[in-house]
Amino acid sequence: GAGVSQSPSNKVTEKGKDVELRCDPISGHTALYWYRQSLGQGLEFLIYFQGNSAPDKSGLPSDRFSAERTGGSVSTLTIQRTQQEDSAVYLCASSPYLTDTQYFGPGTRLTVL
């Protein structure tokens, strides 16, 4: 079956612009996660959705970052007024209800000039 998909695969933007990153989880997966991977750093947790609710937003680095999930499926991560330190690969993962394994998408590489 289809895996987790993310779009765009690459995004180059100018400092101060807003960007939206999209994640399509595996069909039927109730949990959805966003992580960020910077050069030389481990994956850093951003936010977790169960259905359309976000029980854990503790990893969002500032109020410029927000995310939503609609219909228990697609999620969008929005970064407002991008900064150069936001440059990273943004990874989305999903998992079925009451299971531990997270399945990752290919990521979106964000470059802020």
Place this chain on the structure above:
Amino acid sequence: EDQVTQSPEALRLQEGESSSLNCSYTVSGLRGLFWYRQDPGKGPEFLFTLYSAGEEKEKERLKATLTKKESFLHITAPKPEDSATYLCAVRLGISNFGNEKLTFGTGTRLTIIP
């Protein structure tokens, strides 16, 4: 503070030369240790989950083991296609939903030389 440390950062092996990667953790309430493989430009690919000390899992040339403080990923007679970054992650806590974030180490970059 909960921490996950992987060593070495990078490892170069000749094809067929067996070795082990280490993941040590200082967390309370461990509820699962995960190994992933990540190829350049791709997302992590799930390999194993371990839940309790003494548990072992195998897949082809890879075997993962778990103690109370660390996990090892043993690679036996590796081939060039095993070259990748191997990531370790831990899951903590308890929730009604059974899903929580993973806390990742920084990975071991493994290169197998033909």
